[in-house]
Amino acid sequence: MLAAFVPIWVLTGLGWLTGRRGLLGGEAERVLGGFVFHLAMPAALFTALSRTELDVRLPALGAFAASTAATMALAFVLCAVTRRRAGGEATIGAMAAGYVNSANLGIPVALQVLGDATFLTGVLLFQVLVVTPVVLVLLDRSAGRAWRPGRLLTLPLRNPVIAGPALGALCAALHWRPPELIGAPLALLGAAAVPTALVTLGLSLTAGSRAAGPPAGDRPVPHAGPPVGTGPPAPDPPASGGVAATGAVVAVRAVPAVDGEAGSTDGEVTAGVPATGGGSRGGGAKMEVALLSGLKLLVQPVIAWSVGRLVGVTGTDLLALVVCAALPTAQNTYIFAREYGRAEVVARETVVVTTACAMGTLALIGALLG
Template sequence: MPGLLSAMEGFCVIGIVIAVGYAAARLRIGGPDAQMVLNKFSFFVSSPCLMFAILSKEPIFDIFHPSIIVAFFSAMLVGVAFLVLNRMYFHMKAADAIIGSLNSLYLNSNNIGLPVATYILGNPALVAPILVMQQAVFTPVGLTALDIATTGKASAKRILSQPLHQPLLIGSLGGIVVSAISAHIGWFPIPDFIYDPIQMIGNSAVPMILMAFGMSLHGTKPMQNATDRTATIVVAVLKNVIMPIIAFLLAYFVMGFRGATLYACVVLAALPTGQNVYNYAARYNVGLTFARDGILLSTLTSPIIIAFIAAVLD
């Protein structure tokens, strides 16, 4: 079972780096602000450089692979499913229900997605279309819904300016532009003395992200709110179980994917909830505990599901 072995080896690499981050936080190495510093540097500097370096040399037609259709519709279906379940059983307020929907559909394409794509799928560029889709479509739609739910009106300025505050999106789009230019002119337009330092900085993104995540686990006490406990479990099931199943059905029966493409579609669908959801909850001061617990639970269960996927689809 080379696929399962590869997945286990990949999670071993990821787990060791996360454990180093946890140990560093426990030993107070770097001080109380170490996690924030690593997160901010990765978010604003390393990760955008990584996405630019990867995508600028990726063939333009490989970036926008038809697999993005699978990612979009599988995410949309589980997001709608949570809203339906909330209407039937949980009866949360509109803003909290929106957070639950985002918890169900929003993939952690950066903190976990990049390492998984790098060490398990062998191609970090696979997360790029998902990242662009989420930042360009799901984020504006989610923020518009939260604006309406919390204030009764939507701030067009805030929604339209949102992409300008997403360094990962900017880095990804920059790389896509360069890739398109390369395809048009037939050669890579960026000289090595400019590209090489960008790539070097980008190479620090994955270990920095993982150590920061490990630091965030120190002192965490999840699932303390009994009211949201069932909804949190439902969110994790939708994200880590139902979404990969939907992705498989769409990829296999609708798109006709097989082999590595099918495997990548299902593995990426099993990624945990993105930490951006907590940032959105904090911005509107709604569903904070719900968002945090959903992210943590889906993050803890995701490796188990991905290992199962590797065993089945290998």
């Protein structure tokens, strides 16, 4: 099982080291995140699903779906009520608590613990074709866009993260393999999705140090204000995406137009947060990360086991169900948070914490149910 986790830790660490040294510049996180969301991830999901035999075990998959819905609903309510999170931020919190890493980590873990990854097919289909559209609709609404039934029906056509796996599942259902002229470029593009997402995650871990800038002695001298005694000095020009304020920065982040519309500026607004972004890293954020990590690694597997036993799932299917429910948070959660500008710190750190701790909980589940 360790072999399944090591590449994730190594690539995330590589991204962190790259960010610390500033090798890719200040825009690397934004550019790489957009590349994963709009190009690489859709291609990866299309390739994976188009090459997979669809074998859906309904009782076990139904129990998994119930555990996902219950955990995400609980996380949404807790984030919205107890943590005072807005709708978009609560949606990312719900995704962090219930959206499992079913692809790049789930498959090797399933092979190690279960001996095959058949059950992961249904889990992957459920997450990308049911959960992802719901999450994107909620994030879309948090950006201030009016909801209309037609927008929901055309969401797969407007969003590559849904269109890719939907087309892949259709190919699998029809037993049609795309010709090499189409499949080979998509497979090559999709192969970049997971490593790029992990490097982007690592880059995000250095966001605070990059925001703080170079040491004072290395910073350029700001433009001169009026002479002493003639009035207050002129404020430094605000950074892109920020508005200067006394002792604080009000960050207004544009929400991307993932459906072809113009971007909105009613994104995440954080008032009174120091320029280093420390407000997002305080005790409140740590408590929220701990809460969401507990829901992901402990509560969701318990719910999955309970519902599975209730509907008669036993043996290897029960083990597969609980193992899949105990997988850590998918890095897609951070990619979505980064793309929409919602709860990025919480999403990122929940991915890191659950990935670091999941090996212990998965080993315990294997020992108890295996």
